[in-house]
Amino acid sequence: MSYIFISHSSKDKVYARKLVDDLGKHGFQAWIDDSIDYGDRWWRTVVKALLECSAVLVVMTPQAEESDWVEKEILLANKKGKPIFPLLLRGEEFPIFVNVEYVNVLDGRLPPDNFYKRLSRIVVPRISTPSQPTSQPTAGKPTPSSQQAPAVGLLKCPQCGLPFKTQGNLDEHIANWHPGSLSVSKREFVYQPTTTDRLYKCRWCGLPFKTQADLNRHIFSWHPTSQPIPSPSQLLKTNNTLKSPVLDNFKLILSGIIGAEPASISLRSRLTEDLGMDELDYVELIMAVEDDYGIEIPEAVVGDLTGEFKLKTVQDWVNYLSKI
Numbered sequence: 001m002s003y004i005f006i007s008h009s010s011k012d013k014v015y016a017r018k019l020v021d022d023l024g025k026h027g028f029q030a031w032i033d034d035s036i037d038y039g040d041r042w043w044r045t046v047v048k049a050l051l052e053c054s055a056v057l058v059v060m061t062p063q064a065e066e067s068d069w070v071e072k073e074i075l076l077a078n079k080k081g082k083p084i085f086p087l088l089l090r091g092e093e094f095p096i097f098v099n100v101e102y103v104n105v106l107d108g109r110l111p112p113d114n115f116y117k118r119l120s121r122i123v124v125p126r127i128s129t130p131s132q133p134t135s136q137p138t139a140g141k142p143t144p145s146s147q148q149a150p151a152v153g154l155l156k157c158p159q160c161g162l163p164f165k166t167q168g169n170l171d172e173h174i175a176n177w178h179p180g181s182l183s184v185s186k187r188e189f190v191y192q193p194t195t196t197d198r199l200y201k202c203r204w205c206g207l208p209f210k211t212q213a214d215l216n217r218h219i220f221s222w223h224p225t226s227q228p229i230p231s232p233s234q235l236l237k238t239n240n241t242l243k244s245p246v247l248d249n250f251k252l253i254l255s256g257i258i259g260a261e262p263a264s265i266s267l268r269s270r271l272t273e274d275l276g277m278d279e280l281d282y283v284e285l286i287m288a289v290e291d292d293y294g295i296e297i298p299e300a301v302v303g304d305l306t307g308e309f310k311l312k313t314v315q316d317w318v319n320y321l322s323k324i
Helices: 010-025 042-052 062-066 068-079 113-120 167-177 212-222 232-236 240-258 279-293 314-322
Strands: 004-007 055-060 084-088 154-156
Touching (some): 004 068, 010 055, 010 062, 042 068, 055 068, 068 084, 084 113, 240 279, 279 314
């Protein structure tokens, strides 16, 4: 379910809770950080929630402007292309939002109705307004909408489950890979990723996947000669003589985070100095590795956003993963 991430200073917690309640009345689900356990993984929980949200509301106050965490959340939201809706509660507009229209909620007022109309263009509320009755189509004369496939959804192959954007691509796939099955596939719609989802894209065919593990399995099945990247289960069983596959797999994960070609990454590459990674990139890397290997990496191994990276180079990561 889509939800809205609320970025705010801890000093403005009371207003943030009021905002959550008001959003709920208008049919929107919201996320704030007052329900998480502040253990050694709390900062990862915050980043994960921001990465998976559909939009971000920033409560602007002098305290929020001075908050390192609010700044990090805004930077990550910008980096990931999240729609941002600033709300001015106290003080002045943040300089970073000079070209963004903000909503005045001075003195603790709640956003007006037209704000929620704007928000509903990005995030679909759970409570929809009654629609106007539509005229019945004339018998025997199809309406324009009935002549077209639904605008939302990918077409799924009934044989292997791979998704395709068009019926033509799906039929061509079936003819090439499943020649003994139905000549024309059943039109079955599956989940359509939105622009706010974090996706892993196959370099060879362009198909999107929700996790690195899914992408690796796809590469093994459909592009076996493209690159010798082992599956997580294979990696967990490797011995010290198979460090190269560990490196290849890690380079693929890392390249998806920083947007670089795997060939440009070497064992001696330093995450900050050579690859230009910041704290938020580092958190994404940790989460992607955990997802790919099915593990939880202790903070004592990697460090956190409030301190220095403990695994500073590609070599450090390969050494750690080779010992799992």
